[in-house]
Amino acid sequence: MSAAQETIVLTGCLTPDTETASGGLAPIDKQGLEALIASGKANPAAIKTLKCKTVAEGKFRHANYIRNLPAYIVDEPPGLLGDDTAPNPSEASLAALGSCIAVGLHANAVHRGWTISKLELNLEGDLNITAVWGTGDVSEKPVGFTDVRIGVDMECPGVAKEEIAKLVAHVTKWSPVANTFSRPVNLAVTAN
Secondary structure, eight states: OOHHHHTEEOOOOOOTTTOOTTSSSSOEEHHHHHHHHHHHHHOTTOOOOOOOEEEEEETTEEEEEOTTSOOEEEOOOGGGTSOOSSOOHHHHHHHHHHHHHHHHHHHHHHHHTOOOSEEEEEEEEEEEOTTGGGTSOOSSOOOEEEEEEEEEEEEOTTOOHHHHHHHHHHHHHHOHHHHHHHSOOOOOOOOO
């Protein structure tokens, strides 16, 4: 095995549309992960500013431009007067939360030398939408998610369920998106 091959960890995660010739997801470069870890430890106060430009396309469909990626579309379902062409904003936030925790689980498993044979997260959130974006019932009530539940189905051969549960708790504690959901964030919205 070459030195380059030794730094790659195949996690064994399989899905029908992402299966590779090696039988798993595209590999994570363990050496690259270790470099990210070292960088974070060397500069623990580093802040990165992420950006997104949201452009209304019509009705409640919006194109979101992030880095130089194709537009990420957000829409509303017909019950909320949209065309149902994409997730709505609240669903997209659940997807971001699930993806962030899944990335953390994946990275931490690789860091520990674990092989993942299954990684699926099921998320659901409860919210009151009767305010209709401020045009409906604006009586005092929580706006946005009041409860979010995440079920993690993760299997790692040779790793006890208790260890996986500890990893899930650890990753949730350090997930940027989970922290955004669970603590107050300074939010500034201005009209230009």
